[in-house]
Structures are given as C-alpha cells and as structure tokens.
Amino acid sequence: MTRLLAFLTALLLIPAPASAWWEYGHETVGQIAYKQVTPKTRAAIRRLLAKGALLETPTCPINTIEKAAYWADCIKELGPRFSYAYSWHYQNVDICKPFDLKAACKDGHCVSAQIERNAKLLKDRTVPERERLMALAFLIHFMGDLHQPLHAGDKGDLGGNRAKAAYGAFSTERMNLHSIWDGYLAERAISTPPSIVRIYSPSERAEMGAGTVEDWSRESWAVARDSVYGMAYGGDPCSITPPARSMLTNEKIESLIAPLRLEVERGGIRLARMLDEALG
Template sequence: MLRLIVLCGGLLAAFAIPSSALAWGKAGHRLVAQLAERDLAPGARAEVARLLAGEPDPTLAGVASWADELRESDPDLGRRSAKWHYVNIGESNCRYSARRDCPGGDCVIEALKAQTAILADHGRSRAERAQALKFVVHFVGDAHQPMHAGYGHDRGGNSHQINYRGRGTNLHSFWDSGLLNSARLSGDAWLARLQQRTPTRDRTPVLPVPAVAWAQASCRIAVSPGVYPPRATVGEDYVRAHLPQVEQQLRDAGARLGALLNATLAR
C-alpha cells in the first residue's frame, strides 16, 4: 500500500509539472548554449564570465537548464516564472497578440524581452543581471521549441499521447527530447553534428529582441501537417521527417542567442 501511495504521488506530481518544465530537455538547452558560446565576442565572453562567476559550472551551458530547475531550487520564483516558458498561439494561426496571448507579460515572448532589458542595464546589480542572463539563455531555447508556441487546448502537445519504439510518451516530450534521443548520440557527437551544418543567416538580431518572429516561426512548425501524427504509434518515418526540423531549430537558437548576447552585452 505504501508503494502504491508513493507511485500515485509521483504520477500526480508529474502531471502537475507545467509544460515549461520540459523544454528541449537538458541536452537540447545545453546544445543551444554551447553553440552560442562559440560565437561570443571577447567583450561578451568576458561579461558572461563575470556575471556567472561563482556558479557550479560558470558557462552558458552550465546554466542553460537553471530556469527549469526553479520549482525545486526556488519554488516561489518557479511559480512566478512558470508561464514565461511558452506562448499558445496555435489556435490563432500563429499570429501573436500581446493583449490576447500574453496578459501581464506572462509568456516567453515578453519574458525574453524583459529579461534581456535587465541584462543590458548596467545600472542593475550583478545578481539581477546574472539571473537575467540565465533566463535569457533558457528562454531563447524555449522560443525555438515548436511545442512551446503551439496549441493551448492540449498544453503544447502534453495531452497528446503517442507511442514510439513500444514506449508511451506525449508529443511535447517527444519534441523536447525523444527526437534527439532517437539518434542515440552523445552530447559531444550532437554538438559536432550541429556545428558541421551551415548556421542560420539571421545572426544579428536588432534590439528589441525579435522574439515574436522566433515564436511565430516555431508555431508554424507545431501546426504544420504531419507534426500531429494520424495514429498514436509513430515510427522511424516520423523521426526522419521531423528530426531535421529539431536540428535546425537548435542551430538557429544557438546562433541567435550568441548574436543577442553580443548585442546586449556590448559596451
């Protein structure tokens, strides 16, 4: 009976976790940060090192999943920032309206703008800017995860159950990490693979942050034909069709994060 209670409690906790807690998974967020680190200008690199000094892993990759871990490390901030990881615009033909889709600024688009502004403000304390940097690293990744800009009615695919290789999961989780894991590559191998391809041409964002364009492009992937499979069981044909999209989103996110930090941290 005790084991059953523990199991049920674990299942309830899992269902209580918002979709924001699973964006790209640790591997995907780390890859975005590693790609960005490669592109940092000397001044931005030095400022990142100064702001992250004292972190267990004082690198962009080392803090890339920090915002997803807040529900355990800082529950109050985790609750306040829970809605900052996504925006639901699939039902609106992927057209963003701040009033309709982001009341109170509680979505990834406005959160990314707000945290970038804090990071750029040298009048803020080092602690405030360090926290903003960690949010920015994470939210750029979130904005490029298609399910984080998709439909609201199924919580970005969280309620859409699928089966792959005999294991049950949901569409959101499969796009977070299942597609990446299907290749069975190590983190280093994935980084090398992403670095071999031509990065996005959109490498120099003009401030304010073009987060709207990033999220709307992600949404268009989420609602495109075939992303929601016609059958619950998906196979290797689904992976072949959509893993390249995941790779390009990660590549774009890394290049854009690097360019954003270079622009934001320039003095």
C-alpha cells in the same frame, strides 16, 4: 537482444522531466551561442557566471554556460521561491487560428516577453549584478524554450502534454508529443552527426539570426503546426480529429530530425546575437 530491449523499455518508464528540451537541448543551445559570441561577450559571460553565489541557489549551480542554460528549470524544484516564473517558459498560441501573440502573452507572462525583458536587464549596467546574472540565465534558457515548438504553439492540449503518442516501437502511458519533442526526438536529432555545436559562418549567422523575437515566435509556432502536429496527425492537424494515440513511425522520426536540429541551431545563433547586443 532481449536484455537490450528490456533495458531500453526501462529507460522509457523513467518519469520524464517537465521541462523544454530536457537538459541536453538547453545545453546545446547555450553551447552553440557561446561559440559564436565575440571574445568580449564571452569574457563578460564568464565574469557574471563566476558570481553565481549571488543567486543563493546552491542546488542549482550556474558556473558554466551549460548549467546556466538549465538553471531556470532547475529552480522549479525550489518551490514557491521562483513560482512567479512558471508561465514565462511558454506561449501556447493556437495553431488552428491566425497567429496572435498578444492574446497568448497577457501582461508579459510569456516566453517572448521575458526574452525581451531579460535582454534589457542584462544590457543595463545600472542594474545590480545579481539581477543581471539572473537575467543572463533566464535569457539563455528562454531562448531555448522559444525554439521548442510546443512552447510556441499548440492545439489547446497544454503544449502537447495531453496528446498521447508513441515513439517508434516504444510507448508508455505517460508518453506524449511534448515528451517526445522535449527528449527522445531531441536527443536523437542533436546527437545525429555532424555536430551542430560548431563555429557558424557569417552568412549562416546572418540568415538564421535575422528577425525579431515576434518573428521567431511565429516561425516556431509554424513548426509546431506543420512538423509537430502535421506529422503526428497525418496532414492538416486542424481538419481531423486527433487519434487516441498518434504513432510516430521510424520513417516519420527520420523526417523530423532536420527540422528539429534547425530549431536548436536557430536558438543558439539568435541567442548569440542577443548576448552580443547586451554584453558585446
């Protein structure tokens, strides 16, 4: 038991990637979508991914749906070449004010605007193949980002990155709400049986896939308010002063598995709809 605890503690001390859902969450959103799309769409996706060399990012391959889902985070390591896309991964709308996407999305530099932009590029057959491939990768990734609640709403704390928190009995100086929802809690929720990577029924797809990108933004923002901050701060997150470090007890963690799994499912189902509309 002592050796096990030491090993787990060492894992927590490893610096966490600064990306939504880490690899696992993004890959799962992509896998769910890939299972739902029509055969025609799936074939079109494969044809585009086979052209990965056009992007000239050999350290960030894109030959599978899983790698394509993570590509937009991988290229952050390439420095200024793709620095223009940094602000496209989030839209931190204040959870303590009425939902206002316009203010958080100035000049289209936010995740919802880029979802719509890349869907249009992907659908347009007159756009060069390289640009359509990039649009595909961005669209897959950004649909995952939008359904990470802390990329849709926050309390002026950089998407929870400044909100120190403890995950059950484990805590490190660098751990915060963002890293917990990105990684530790996401991996716990996604890996909890039964698998969410499956074929969904037409009624499930119709229910979860309905709405607009703005509707989905508002929904994810509400999850940030009610589940992320509400649970971390014990009630109304806007009526109390946040603690120096919030404690996510095992009981709280268990209660958050279902809403987090649902966000990943929604992301995959809605991504499938957008891919079918663009490629099907």
